[in-house]
Amino acid sequence: MSEEIQTEKKRIKSYFIVFGFLVILALVNVAVSYLHLGGMNIAAGLVIAGVQALLALGILMHIFWEKKTIHHLIGLAILFVLALFLLLVASYFDSIGK
Amino acid sequence: MEIPYTVTARPDTGLYNAKVGIWLFLASEVMLFGGLFSAYIFLRLGATHWPHHILNVPMGLFNTMVLISSSITMVMAWSSLKMRQFSNYRKWLGITLFCGVLFLSVKSVEYKDKFHHYGIILNSGQEITGHLAMTEEEAIHSDVLKIKPDPENAGDFLFQLKSIFSKPEGEEKVLEIPKKEIRWWSNFVPKYNTYLATYFTMTGIHALHILGGLLVLGYFWGPGAALYRTNPEHLANRVEVAGLFWHFVDLVWIFLFPTLYLF
Structure with a gap:
């Protein structure tokens, strides 16, 4: 526990x-x-917002120090959102019926 | 029966159960807002015209600062609990709650401003935006609409900043437009155009998340804090989970601000 407290004290500056x-x-x-x-x-x-999001996720939400289980969960969520955007782009440029 | 792994980590995941739970929930939230953002992109790509800087940028920037600050105070509240500094925990969480209430207050002022902002589409297709120089009741029953049009520089940062504290300059000229020359008119509500419909939907759902977060954090600041006396580590874990939700709501705003206010 005391080790955990020491780590937390160091993180406050970050x-x-x-x-x-x-x-x-x-x-x-x-x-x-x-x-x-x-x-x-x-x-x-969007690039600037992306950097902000990375900082908030990594430091404030402790992703940089989290267990692999959490990394896998986030990875899966991002993968699904990317698939959603890919479907969107595909439908937008779909020329069938035009 | 005691619920297992509320304080200690499960051997297989290496995490206490609530943390896995909140991350699963946040993953579903990513899909909710992902869906909204994809709808935004789709609508924007298909739109012939997309307004630029019609929302008050200084006000949006102020709210961004408020949410960023609340994220830091949130993590400091949790950090204080981990270091067993209870009075600091109450102080930081209190500031977080204040920031959340301030954010919603500013948002409601912005909404109110939009409800009093009007747009007129003339038969020629030309759009005139501004504030009515008559009451809404009079406007509905009159054959002529009296409107103070927005000045050319209505999208400028300094103009918008001044308009928060005083009556906007350049709105003295009043146009009187006969209704027979008007194709359609309305205040800036979701039905006005796709942009405003998107704006109210996305920021409205975001505001509901803030409200939900405030209720949970308010509980942990008040009655829920009693757990500190019996099991401080359990309280720290609960606050961490609530904090993760709060940071996520901040993260969503980080993307909402540029997409709706800036570009």
Whole structure:
């Protein structure tokens, strides 16, 4: 237990570093939305949001230190969402009947 | 009968049961919001016109900061419990609850603002947006609609920021449009266009998640905290599970903010 407490004490600093990054990235995302980059605007916005999500998942939700069972569960969820998006893209570009 | 593995880890998974349970639940939530986001992409790809910066970006940014802060205070509440600092736990969780209530309050102000914002589609197809210069009751019964149109720079960050604290400038001119020249008019509610329907659906479901999270966290701040006296590690595990849900709700907002407010 005391080892667990020591580990937690060390992690507190990383929580606040992540907080700083999340705030900065949110501001960057807003700034990017006012630039005229054409179709790249939304791509840049989603990449920035993706980095924010990774930081929140990895550090705040402890994914980087979690057991394999959790990694497998998350992997499965991401796989299903990707399959959902793939179906969407496939249906959008489907030319049958056009 | 005592429920097993609420504090200690199961030998096969290496985790206590509630943690596996919450991650299974979050996996199903990923599919729920994944479905909503795929609907958003589909509708956006098929739309001839998609509004840009019509929502108040400074307000959305403020709410983003509030949720990010609440995620940090949430993890600090759990961390305090792990270190057996009960008063700190109550303090951090209290701030988390405050942030959640603040988020919902700002959201309700945003919704109210949209309900008082109007759009008019003329017979020519031209769209005029702005605020009514008459009551809604008068607008329904009158043959003429009086509207203060939005200025050209209504999407600018500074203009939107000023409009939060004072009456927007440039809204003094009043247009009087005979109803025979109007094809359709409405306030900014889901029926107005696909964008607003998507906005209200996604942010509404997200707000319901915030509300659910607040109820659970409120319980752990109040009556549920009594468990600390008998089994602090069990309480720490319960708070960790509730915290994982809270972080997930924050994570969803991280994607909602750019897709609906910014791009």
